[in-house]
Amino acid sequence: MSTITKPAVFRVCVHQLVLLMLGTAAALFVGVNFGLSIFFGGLTQWVPQTWFSYQAYRYTGASQADNILTSIYRGEAGKLMLTASGCVLTFGGFDDVNVLAFFGALVVMIIIQIILVARAVN
Numbered sequence: 001m002s003t004i005t006k007p008a009v010f011r012v013c014v015h016q017l018v019l020l021m022l023g024t025a026a027a028l029f030v031g032v033n034f035g036l037s038i039f040f041g042g043l044t045q046w047v048p049q050t051w052f053s054y055q056a057y058r059y060t061g062a063s064q065a066d067n068i069l070t071s072i073y074r075g076e077a078g079k080l081m082l083t084a085s086g087c088v089l090t091f092g093g094f095d096d097v098n099v100l101a102f103f104g105a106l107v108v109m110i111i112i113q114i115i116l117v118a119r120a121v122n
Helices: 009-027 032-056 062-093 099-121
Strands: none
Touching: 009 032, 009 099, 032 062, 032 099
16 A cells, blocks of 8 residues: 655745745845845745645545645635734834835745745656
């Protein structure tokens, strides 16, 4: 009897974090506020996505279908709350946030995540 292998989504999370750190380091040469805005924007995408990945892939197999569905719902709800919390914490606690850098990093991290997951699944 063979088991279903889990996809490499956690490796995708690690690659995303490394790319975020490299992008933040490069952006710090432009300015500290610019670099921090990129860092917080990337984290606002990375933390919720990592939470969702953890929840969605905790269980495998047909006998765990109910647990899988519950975990996906829990993961998506947590992802929405963590994303909103990241935005609130950034804009509430960081006075000189560069809005374009923040949302630009958030969007770029989503695109990177889509590309890396597509590569990991194939």
